[in-house]
Amino acid sequence: MKYLGVDYGQKRIGLSLSDEMGSMGFPHSIVLNTPRLVGEICTLIAKENVGAVVIGESRSLAGEDNPIMKDARALGAQVTERSGVPVVYESEVFTSAEARRPPTKEEKSRAPKKHPAVDASAAALILTSYLSHTHHG
Numbered sequence: 001m002k003y004l005g006v007d008y009g010q011k012r013i014g015l016s017l018s019d020e021m022g023s024m025g026f027p028h029s030i031v032l033n034t035p036r037l038v039g040e041i042c043t044l045i046a047k048e049n050v051g052a053v054v055i056g057e058s059r060s061l062a063g064e065d066n067p068i069m070k071d072a073r074a075l076g077a078q079v080t081e082r083s084g085v086p087v088v089y090e091s092e093v094f095t096s097a098e099a100r101r102p103p104t105k106e107e108k109s110r111a112p113k114k115h116p117a118v119d120a121s122a123a124a125l126i127l128t129s130y131l132s133h134t135h136h137g
Contacts, residue, residue: 002019004018055126
């Protein structure tokens with residue numbers, strides 16, 4: 001089953017897709033947080049035959065929801081309502097920081113020259129984290 005990862009932000013939303021086996025997330029794109037967001041995500045779900053969505057769960061270091069989580073949960077509810085696809089939440093602690101980390105020499109040698117944007121990379125980290133501990137694939 002294919003999964004869609006979402007790194008929710010007030011201005012930009014990072015999106016990632018898993019492989020067909022649901023074993024790892026890969027950066028896909030960045031979309032703007034506009035009133036058309038739910039429609040854009042549902043179109044991608046249909047186009048890519050996505051079976052579940054994983055949204056980053058933004059919490060403070062004390063473990064409480066950050067203010068942005070209310071909007072991220074509202075997005076999740078709307079996506080499920082319109083697409084019929086289940087939405088789950090995965091901790092995104094430090095994913096944006098990890099996505100901004102400069103690549104190691106080994107990573108540079110394996111990676112394409114063009115680096116994906118941080119939001120899409122953070123979405124891929126969120127998705128891969130979820131997939132790794134739920135034993136998909």
